[in-house]
Amino acid sequence: MYGAAGLTRLMSRRGSWRFGYPHRPPGTPTDMAVTKARGADEFVPAEADLPTLKQAAASCRGCELYKNASQTVFGDGDQHARIMLVGEMPGDREDREGRPFVGPAGRLLAKALAEAEIDRSSAYVTNVVKHFKFTERGKRRIHQTPTRTEVVACRPWLVAELDLLEPEVLVCLGATAAKAIFGPSFRLTRHHGELLPAPELDGTPWAGNEGPGIVATVHPSAVLRTRNDRATMYAEMVEDLRVAASALR
Ligand code: URA
Numbered sequence: 246m247y248g249a250a251g252l253t254r255l256m257s258r259r260g261s262w263r264f265g266y267p268h269r270p271p272g273t274p275t276d277m278a279v280t281k282a283r284g285a286d287e288f289v290p291a292e293a294d295l296p297t298l299k300q301a302a303a304s305c306r307g308c309e310l311y312k313n314a315s316q317t318v319f320g321d322g323d324q325h326a327r328i329m330l331v332g333e334m335p336g337d338r339e340d341r342e343g344r345p346f347v348g349p350a351g352r353l354l355a356k357a358l359a360e361a362e363i364d365r366s367s368a369y370v371t372n373v374v375k376h377f378k379f380t381e382r383g384k385r386r387i388h389q390t391p392t393r394t395e396v397v398a399c400r401p402w403l404v405a406e407l408d409l410l411e412p413e414v415l416v417c418l419g420a421t422a423a424k425a426i427f428g429p430s431f432r433l434t435r436h437h438g439e440l441l442p443a444p445e446l447d448g449t450p451w452a453g454n455e456g457p458g459i460v461a462t463v464h465p466s467a468v469l470r471t472r473n474d475r476a477t478m479y480a481e482m483v484e485d486l487r488v489a490a491s492a493l494r
């Protein structure tokens with residue numbers, strides 16, 4: 246179907262095979278565009294630096310979410326960051342400002358990071374899904390959890406970020422991020438705060454290397470929303486982040 250050169254390019258492009266979702270080379274006739282998410286893969290440039298990736302993501306059409314959102318919210322931070330934090334999806338504020346974690350969840354995260362002695366300015370912060378998904382209720386835009394299809398569609402951007410930064414530690418903020426890395430059966434309640442090895446799937450961007458140590462914790466928005474004991478939940482989040490901090494040393 247594709248020539249040898251094209252095949253080599255596909256195979257060397259990280260994430261194409263490894264996460265085990267179908268790759269559709271540019272220009273292949275398809276009716277998928279009008280039905281299912283075709284995925285971000287074809288929009289991800291090979292061998293790109295961070296500014297180039299970000300620029301390419303700005304015109305991603307890998308799923309339907311770009312249609313209603315204001316802009317792509319790409320990851321933010323230093324290309325040499327040793328720690329990467331991944332959330333779920335930009336919220337209302339992030340969608341307007343174009344940067345991840347600048348709203349209420351971001352403020353809580355900044356406080357928790359400071360308490361765990363992780364320097365936010367030396368961390369790279371991103372999301373699994375890079376467009377805001379919402380329903381409108383009056384003037385308010387209510388966050389909607391992305392579907393597994395949307396997570397898988399957008400994951401090539403996360404893979405490209407991981408590939409480029411090769412962080413020593415990856416923090417998954419919330420179940421969506423953790424499931425994007427470990428698969429849908431991952432249970433945050435069971436495994437938060439554990440320093441987990443990067444899964445050796447034939448789908449990880451670190452195949453052949455050890456990969457980052459991974460720590461999952463609750464999403465800061467979940468702390469903000471909980472009707473239960475918020476202080477305890479927050480303290481647990483800080484505790485989990487301390488595990489991530491100690492893995493850096
Ligand atoms: N929640 C997220 O998961 N990411 C953001 O960037 C903001 C809120």
Ligand code: SF4
Pocket residue numbers: 284285302305306307308309310311317374375376398399400402
């Ligand atoms: Fe592309 Fe991700 Fe936006 Fe979908 S959510 S259009 S895959 S950047």
